[in-house]
Amino acid sequence: MDEPEEEDELAATSKGSAAVQGASVRGTSVARHDTLTPAQRQVLDLLGCPPDERPRFDADLRQRLLLDLEDGLAGVARRLPADTTLWVSKHPLTQVHGCEAKFVAEHETPFAWSAPLARGTVTHKAIELLVSWPGHPVPLDVVDEAIARLANDASHLGDWLRTCGDAERAALRGEVNALVVSFLECFPPLKAHWTPVTESRVRIELFDGRIVLQGRVDLALGQPAGQVAGKVLIDLKTGGFAPNHRDDLRFYALLETLRVGTPPRLLASYYLDGGRPSPEPVTEALLDTATQRTIDGATRMSALLHEGVEPVLRPGPACRWCPLADTCEPGSAWLGGSDDLDAFSG
Numbered sequence: 286m287d288e289p290e291e292e293d294e295l296a297a298t299s300k301g302s303a304a305v306q307g308a309s310v311r312g313t314s315v316a317r318h319d320t321l322t323p324a325q326r327q328v329l330d331l332l333g334c335p336p337d338e339r340p341r342f343d344a345d346l347r348q349r350l351l352l353d354l355e356d357g358l359a360g361v362a363r364r365l366p367a368d369t370t371l372w373v374s375k376h377p378l379t380q381v382h383g384c385e386a387k388f389v390a391e392h393e394t395p396f397a398w399s400a401p402l403a404r405g406t407v408t409h410k411a412i413e414l415l416v417s418w419p420g421h422p423v424p425l426d427v428v429d430e431a432i433a434r435l436a437n438d439a440s441h442l443g444d445w446l447r448t449c450g451d452a453e454r455a456a457l458r459g460e461v462n463a464l465v466v467s468f469l470e471c472f473p474p475l476k477a478h479w480t481p482v483t484e485s486r487v488r489i490e491l492f493d494g495r496i497v498l499q500g501r502v503d504l505a506l507g508q509p510a511g512q513v514a515g516k517v518l519i520d521l522k523t524g525g526f527a528p529n530h531r532d533d534l535r536f537y538a539l540l541e542t543l544r545v546g547t548p549p550r551l552l553a554s555y556y557l558d559g560g561r562p563s564p565e566p567v568t569e570a571l572l573d574t575a576t577q578r579t580i581d582g583a584t585r586m587s588a589l590l591h592e593g594v595e596p597v598l599r600p601g602p603a604c605r606w607c608p609l610a611d612t613c614e615p616g617s618a619w620l621g622g623s624d625d626l627d628a629f630s631g
């Protein structure tokens with residue numbers, strides 16, 4: 286009996302919110318809906334959709350997008366040095382569409398784990414555990430289990446978790462606990478039949494693996510039914526809105542379409558600090574925009590990394606975190622004139 290009623294929750298829309306509340310008067314779901322916070326109800330309203338209102342996409346969309354990508358990137362694949370793979374994912378794409386000098390500098394900097402960098406992965410693991418956690422979860426118990434499982438992995442993150450100091454581990458534990466508490470308070474409890482998947486990896490190989498598009502979706506809910514879209518892709522964010530958050534999810538929507546054939550129904554950045562999703566419906570035009578942005582970004586990445594092209598400097602907010610900030614004149618000038626910094630200067 287529980288299963289169909291719970292499924293209706295995800296099938297609700299803002300119009301369906303009344304339906305949810307109406308249903309709660311009729312049946313056993315009264316207690317369940319009464320236990321949702323207003324923030325949790327709002328998430329259901331914003332992310333849900335009745336099955337008969339979900340969009341249907343053409344069966345040949347996947348093939349068309351693939352051909353568009355291959356047409357746009359054929360020259361890049363031809364020019365790549367032998368035995369070189371061009372890895373394209375959301376972070377370098379965002380970087381190369383910003384300041385190209387920063388993109389090149391960070392590409393050359395070896396990656397090292399730290400508590401802030403590990404925070405996202407540990408939070409996603411904790412959220413994954415919440416789906417099947419028995420009874421009422423105690424957030425710190427879930428966080429500790431997430432850290433323990435990741436520390437057992439034979440991965441770079443596992444190595445770092447096993448060897449980082451107590452202070453760094455405590456900082457990580459505290460930060461992830463705050464995010465998990467926020468998620469529990471503001472996001473509706475995840476139901477197993479919503480098919481929640483955390484950190485699902487997608488990898489699309491073009492030109493026999495010379496160019497690889499890859500991504501890892503924080504949280505996916507729902508599934509398509511044939512050509513009818515049903516999946517919601519969610520990026521869990523700390524901090525506030527940034528325009529590239531939408532571009533990141535559009536890139537994931539493109540990867541999902543290339544993988545499955547039926548695009549996701551909805552994309553949503555979910556801001557843990559504010560407890561609110563920022564949703565965007567998936568359309569064919571959105572996928573075309575994502576395709577062109579991917580072609581432009583990959584072309585530029587290859588030119589900068591493998592063809593000796595000079596990077597373009599684009600000073601802006603990212604100068605604050607740039608490894609070249611101390612020696613870059615346009616960056617220093619931008620930082621010197623930034624109102625944000627002036628507000629904190631003496």
Ligand code: SF4
Pocket residue numbers: 384385386387598599600601603604607608609610613614615616617
């Ligand atoms: S300081 Fe700013 S302008 Fe200079 S390289 Fe870095 S991001 Fe680009």
